[in-house]
Each structure stands twice: as structure tokens, then as C-alpha cells.
Amino acid sequence: MTQAGLPVELLDLIARGIGSLEVVEVLLVLRRAPERAWRVTEVAHELRLATETAAAALAVLHAAQLLEMDRGERADHAYRYAPATAALRGAVDQLEVAYDTRPVTLVKALYDRPPRAVQSFADAFRLRKPDEKGE
Amino acid sequence: MELFLSGAMMAAYCVATLFFVRFWRETGDRFFLAFGVAFGLLALQRLGLTLSAAHPEGDDTWLYLVRLMAFLIILWAIVDKNRSAAARRR
Amino acid sequence: MTVLVYLLCAVTSLACAVLLFRGFRRSRARMLLWSALCFAGFCLNNVLLVVDTQLVPEIDLSIWRTLPAALGLALLLYGFVWDADR
Numbered sequence: 001m002t003q004a005g006l007p008v009e010l011l012d013l014i015a016r017g018i019g020s021l022e023v024v025e026v027l028l029v030l031r032r033a034p035e036r037a038w039r040v041t042e043v044a045h046e047l048r049l050a051t052e053t054a055a056a057a058l059a060v061l062h063a064a065q066l067l068e069m070d071r072g073e074r075a076d077h078a079y080r081y082a083p084a085t086a087a088l089r090g091a092v093d094q095l096e097v098a099y100d101t102r103p104v105t106l107v108k109a110l111y112d113r114p115p116r117a118v119q120s121f122a123d124a125f126r127l128r129k130p131d132e133k134g135e
Numbered sequence: 136m137e138l139f140l141s142g143a144m145m146a147a148y149c150v151a152t153l154f155f156v157r158f159w160r161e162t163g164d165r166f167f168l169a170f171g172v173a174f175g176l177l178a179l180q181r182l183g184l185t186l187s188a189a190h191p192e193g194d195d196t197w198l199y200l201v202r203l204m205a206f207l208i209i210l211w212a213i214v215d216k217n218r219s220a221a222a223r224r225r
Numbered sequence: 226m227t228v229l230v231y232l233l234c235a236v237t238s239l240a241c242a243v244l245l246f247r248g249f250r251r252s253r254a255r256m257l258l259w260s261a262l263c264f265a266g267f268c269l270n271n272v273l274l275v276v277d278t279q280l281v282p283e284i285d286l287s288i289w290r291t292l293p294a295a296l297g298l299a300l301l302l303y304g305f306v307w308d309a310d311r
Contacts, residue, residue: 115309115310115311116252116254116311117252117254117255117256117257117308117309117310117311118158118161118162118167118256118309119162120248120251120252120254120256120257121158121245121248121254121256121257121260122162122164122166122167122216123248123252124244124245124247124248124249124251124252124257125166125212125213125216125217125241125244125248126216126217127217127244128217136288137287137288137291140288140291140295141291143295144291144294144295144298147295147298147299147301147302148298150302150305151298151301151302151305154302154305154309158309196227199227199230199231200230202230202234203230203233203234206233206234206237206238209237209241210237213240213241213244
């Protein structure tokens with residue numbers, strides 16, 4: 001069940017923890033204004049999401065090394081678009097292209113993934129760490 | 136007792152093969168197909184061991200070759216997974 | 226040389242067990258723990274085959290050497306059935 005036509009880098013980006021369309025939209029919103037630091041509440045307001053959803057999405061993206069975070073009061077942190085590597089940056093560019101031109105395929109790729117255990121089984125046999133950037 | 140155990144193990148190898156084939160279809164990763172083939176070979180080997188126990192005068196070197204092939208396939212799967220880590224095909 | 230075959234199988238199984246256990250530590254996916262134990266059983270099975278055929282040919286270890294593989298398979302299937310969809 002390979003995702004027809006989506007680039008491998010994009011599929012790996014998805015495998016890093018981008019699990020829903022909300023996360024994709026949060027990422028793309030931050031990407032459009034990379035010089036700006038967004039607060040959780042601002043992101044929630046911009047995309048009309050619940051604050052918890054926005055906070056969770058931003059946390060996932062931060063853990064995937066796509067955002068930088070400045071700690072804020074009462075968990076209202078500020079995030080800025082800052083992918084850790086050029087490869088990640090390229091993958092997010094491809095994500096934007098897919099979001100614009102092939103949304104159905106992208107949604108299928110997001111929601112139709114094999115369960116974690118099976119994927120972890122295969123990843124266990126990668127001798128270099130599979131979750132590090134730069135591959 | 137030994138026959139029972141042998142039969143149970145062969146069935147278990149077959150079920151494991153089915154699971155690996157399912158994982159292969161879910162992920163598109165041929166790594167799982169390789170493991171499925173390897174475990175299928177181990178099922179055959181288990182069958183062979185049982186049959187050769189009934190005919191002890193026969194030549195059973197081929198059984199070790201089947202086992203060897205199964206594990207070589209596993210080794211190949213691991214090598215293949217790491218070789219294509221840079222040009223990842225799924 | 227059948228001993229070499231068994232040793233190769235033992236080493237390969239051990240490698241699989243180690244990699245899967247390491248993967249379990251990283252991902253906390255329990256299926257990997259059961260799979261690691263399965264390959265540890267395979268390793269033991271192959272080691273005992275060497276022991277049985279080369280070192281203590283006068284004693285028949287056939288049930289004892291098959292048991293680790295059988296237990297390993299049982300654990301592998303347990304893991305696949307219950308933990309593969311987590």
C-alpha cells in the first residue's frame with residue numbers, strides 16, 4: 001500500500017509524527033510567516049481550533065524539529081517556523097505542494113498509515129538511528 | 136510428543152508467515168516479504184525434519200540448506216534495508 | 226559443514242534479537258519485545274544444535290533444543306496477535 005506518487009521525503013516527514021490535517025495546517029500557517037513567533041492562542045484563533053488541539057499540534061511539530069519554541073507563561077509558548085535541516089525544509093515545501101495540488105492523496109497518506117508496532121519492527125533493523133535528520 | 140510439537144511448530148511458522156505477508160501489504164516494505172519467505176522456508180524445514188524422522192536412512196543435508204537459505208534471506212533483508220536507507224523505497 | 230550453518234543461524238538470530246530489543250527500548254512497542262525473545266529462542270536452538278551434535282553426542286538433547294524455538298514461536302505469535310495493531 002505505497003502512497004502513489006508522494007515523495008519519499010514527504011512520507012518520512014509524515015512518519016515523524018504529522019498525524020492529522022490540523023498539524024499540517026498549523027505547520028503551513030507558521031511557514032508562511034517564518035519571521036513571526038506565534039503563540040498557541042494565536043494559532044488556535046487563526047485556524048479556529050481548540051487551544052488544546054493547537055498546543056498539541058505545535059508540540060508535535062516542535063518535537064519533529066520543525067519549529068523553535070520560546071517558553072511562555074502558563075504554557076502559552078511562542079513558536080517559530082525553523083526546520084532543523086535543509087532536508088526537512090525541502091520536505092515541508094513538498095508538503096505544501098501536496099496540500100495544494102493533491103489534497104486527497106495527502107489525506108490518505110496521513111490517515112492510512114501502518115500501526116506503530118509494525119513500523120517500529122522494520123525500523124529496528126536500521127543500523128543507523130532512523131529518527132535522525134540528515135538521511 | 137515430538138511429532139505433536141513438530142506439527143504445532145510448523146503451523147506456527149505458517150501463521151507467522153501469514154503475518155509477515157500482511158505486514159508487507161500494509162507497509163509496502165519488502166523487508167517483511169523477505170521475513171515471510173524465510174519463515175515459510177523454516178516451516179518447510181520443520182516439515183522436512185518430521186518426515187526425515189520417519190525415514191532415518193534418508194539424506195537430510197538438504198534440510199540444513201533450507202535452514203541456511205532462510206537465515207541468509209533474513210540477513211539479506213537486513214542488509215537491503217540499510218543499503219536503501221539513503222534512497223528509501225517503500 | 227553443518228556446524229557452520231548452525232553457527233551462522235545462531236549469530237543471525239542473536240543479531241535480530243539484539244536489534245529488536247533495542248527497537249523495543251526506543252519505541253516501547255511490545256510486539257518487538259516478543260519478537261526479540263523469539264529470535265533469542267532461535268539462537269538458543271541453534272547453539273544447542275551445535276552442542277548436541279558436536280559436544281555431547283552421547284546425550285540426546287532433541288526435545289531440549291527444540292523447546293526454545295517452540296517457545297520463541299509462541300511468543301512471536303502472541304505478540305503479532307495482540308500487539309501488532311497498537
